[in-house]
Amino acid sequence: MSTNAPALTGAGQPAARGGAAAPSLAGGRKAITAVALALGTFMQVLDTSIANVSIPTIAGNLGVSVDQGTWVITSFAVANGVSVPLTGWLMQRFGVVRTFVVSVALFTIASLLCGLAWSLPSLIAFRVLQGAMSGPMIPGSQALLINVFGPNKRTTALTIWSITTLVAPIAGPLLGGYISDNYFWPWIFLINVPVGVFCVWMCWTNLKSQETATRKIPIDRIGLALLFVWVGALQIMLDKGKDLDWLNSTVIVALLIVTVVGFVAWLIWELTEDHPIVDLSLFKSRSFALGTLAMCLGYAVFFGNVVLMPLWLQSNLGYTATWAGLVSAPSGITAILTSLMMGKLLRRFDARVLAAGSFALFAFSYFMRANLTADSSYLVFVAPQLVQGLAMGVFFVSMLAVAFDGLPPQKVPAASGLSNFLRITAAGFATSLITTFWDRRETLHQSQLADVVTQYSPAYQEALGQLHQLGMTGQGAAGAITQTMIGQSYLLSSLDLFYASAWLSVLMIPLCFLVRRPASGATAPAPAE
Numbered sequence: 001m002s003t004n005a006p007a008l009t010g011a012g013q014p015a016a017r018g019g020a021a022a023p024s025l026a027g028g029r030k031a032i033t034a035v036a037l038a039l040g041t042f043m044q045v046l047d048t049s050i051a052n053v054s055i056p057t058i059a060g061n062l063g064v065s066v067d068q069g070t071w072v073i074t075s076f077a078v079a080n081g082v083s084v085p086l087t088g089w090l091m092q093r094f095g096v097v098r099t100f101v102v103s104v105a106l107f108t109i110a111s112l113l114c115g116l117a118w119s120l121p122s123l124i125a126f127r128v129l130q131g132a133m134s135g136p137m138i139p140g141s142q143a144l145l146i147n148v149f150g151p152n153k154r155t156t157a158l159t160i161w162s163i164t165t166l167v168a169p170i171a172g173p174l175l176g177g178y179i180s181d182n183y184f185w186p187w188i189f190l191i192n193v194p195v196g197v198f199c200v201w202m203c204w205t206n207l208k209s210q211e212t213a214t215r216k217i218p219i220d221r222i223g224l225a226l227l228f229v230w231v232g233a234l235q236i237m238l239d240k241g242k243d244l245d246w247l248n249s250t251v252i253v254a255l256l257i258v259t260v261v262g263f264v265a266w267l268i269w270e271l272t273e274d275h276p277i278v279d280l281s282l283f284k285s286r287s288f289a290l291g292t293l294a295m296c297l298g299y300a301v302f303f304g305n306v307v308l309m310p311l312w313l314q315s316n317l318g319y320t321a322t323w324a325g326l327v328s329a330p331s332g333i334t335a336i337l338t339s340l341m342m343g344k345l346l347r348r349f350d351a352r353v354l355a356a357g358s359f360a361l362f363a364f365s366y367f368m369r370a371n372l373t374a375d376s377s378y379l380v381f382v383a384p385q386l387v388q389g390l391a392m393g394v395f396f397v398s399m400l401a402v403a404f405d406g407l408p409p410q411k412v413p414a415a416s417g418l419s420n421f422l423r424i425t426a427a428g429f430a431t432s433l434i435t436t437f438w439d440r441r442e443t444l445h446q447s448q449l450a451d452v453v454t455q456y457s458p459a460y461q462e463a464l465g466q467l468h469q470l471g472m473t474g475q476g477a478a479g480a481i482t483q484t485m486i487g488q489s490y491l492l493s494s495l496d497l498f499y500a501s502a503w504l505s506v507l508m509i510p511l512c513f514l515v516r517r518p519a520s521g522a523t524a525p526a527p528a529e
Contacts, residue, residue: 108195287406
């Protein structure tokens with residue numbers, strides 16, 4: 001059975017080589033090791049968000065469109081998602097410490113290569129490598145933090161780990177924006193290098209004596225290969241479909257066939273394999289199946305909006321990358337504050353009610369965005385982000401409590417790996433879909449505006465007269481009007497997607513109540529963001 005976490009003792013500690021629990025670290029060694037482990041998580045989560053606000057800068061520097069630049073986000077997300085199911089096998093085969101340290105080392109090397117990339121294809125290739133190498137970093141850091149602090153301070157370890165996963169999304173847009181505006185974009189990846197070196201050195205020095213037991217177990221190579229094929233083909237199809245005119249392109253049709261055939265073959269293989277890379281029997285649990293579906297759909301809508309907002313701000317509203325980051329970052333603050341209260345909330349309220357409440361908050365934040373205008377103030381743009389942060393703080397923990405309710409303890413690691421794989425993959429697909437629909441809706445709105453605002457219409461003549469008074473004549477004035485129409489078209493397209501996101505969130509609320517009521521006081525593993 002595939003897992004995404006190491007085999008743990010009953011106290012939550014990895015078992016030492018001899019089968020007995022290794023002694024926890026103490027004093028300064030414990031503190032500095034905990035910092036190094038937290039930084040491992042921080043780097044991985046940071047790199048899921050740091051590029052979001054930098055895409056226009058990266059695309060412009062590499063001479064490609066912003067749409068093509070979004071591959072920098074989706075390539076990392078999909079590669080990371082596909083690598084997650086392999087994590088459990090790696091940790092059982094080579095040990096948690098060795099797997100984590102090697103993962104961080106390879107992630108650091110891939111970050112260096114991303115910073116040295118000379119073209120978009122090379123950057124995408126290195127981002128795929130970076131995402132693939134990062135699979136064990138989050139579950140590894142979580143398990144090792146618990147080991148460092150010991151079973152009596154498990155809550156402290158998970159609190160440090162959880163806060164780290166919430167701080168990183170705040171720092172990502174801020175760092176990405178500041179670096180893009182003031183330095184050269186490769187530094188959004190190169191800053192990982194010294195942090196990664198420190199993390200590898202400290203963790204290996206202090207934890208190599210506490211390596212977990214290892215055992216030779218079979219790996220589902222065919223299942224892993226088929227998973228990579230159909231997920232990769234689907235992602236490429238979604239990313240290239242818009243540029244190649246979808247089913248009018250032979251390439252897109254071929255990718256669709258590969259996706260369908262690959263998925264069916266993978267499904268049949270996993271259902272008949274004795275040691276599947278993904279344990280599909282988990283879907284026999286109604287709570288897990290519906291809870292995971294709701295979590296993936298909710299996260300896809302959320303992540304699509306996380307990508308769309310900075311693109312719109314920078315491409316059409318004149319925001320710099322730094323200011324786009326300052327718009328996005330406040331959501332992390334309210335997310336942290338809310339997550340700190342989730343333990344008490346889960347003990348007092350039905351997790352299904354909290355999950356439904358998170359969808360309601362998401363919907364409210366998207367409805368708020370649907371009322372934005374091109375000249376809205378900074379605070380008006382930030383307000384929906386603050387509400388979104390409240391939703392984030394409730395969403396992850398409550399949805400995991402709903403989805404994992406009733407699962408046997410030995411099934412939880414596999415369930416965590418599967419839910420993370422699906423959630424991360426959904427985020428990659430959402431990025432492709434929302435940018436495609438953004439451009440398609442813009443084209444529709446621009447054609448509708450062009451039908452109304454012709455060179456003979458009163459509105460066009462009035463605008464032309466105002467531009468003439470400002471000293472603009474001829475093609476310059478006509479070009480300015482066209483740019484205004486394009487800006488308005490992207491505004492209307494963005495509002496369409498915000499409305500769609502809001503209603504999708506509303507429609508997902510009933511899913512939360514189709515599962516059985518979780519046990520009183522049910523909790524869930526801290527979520528990986």
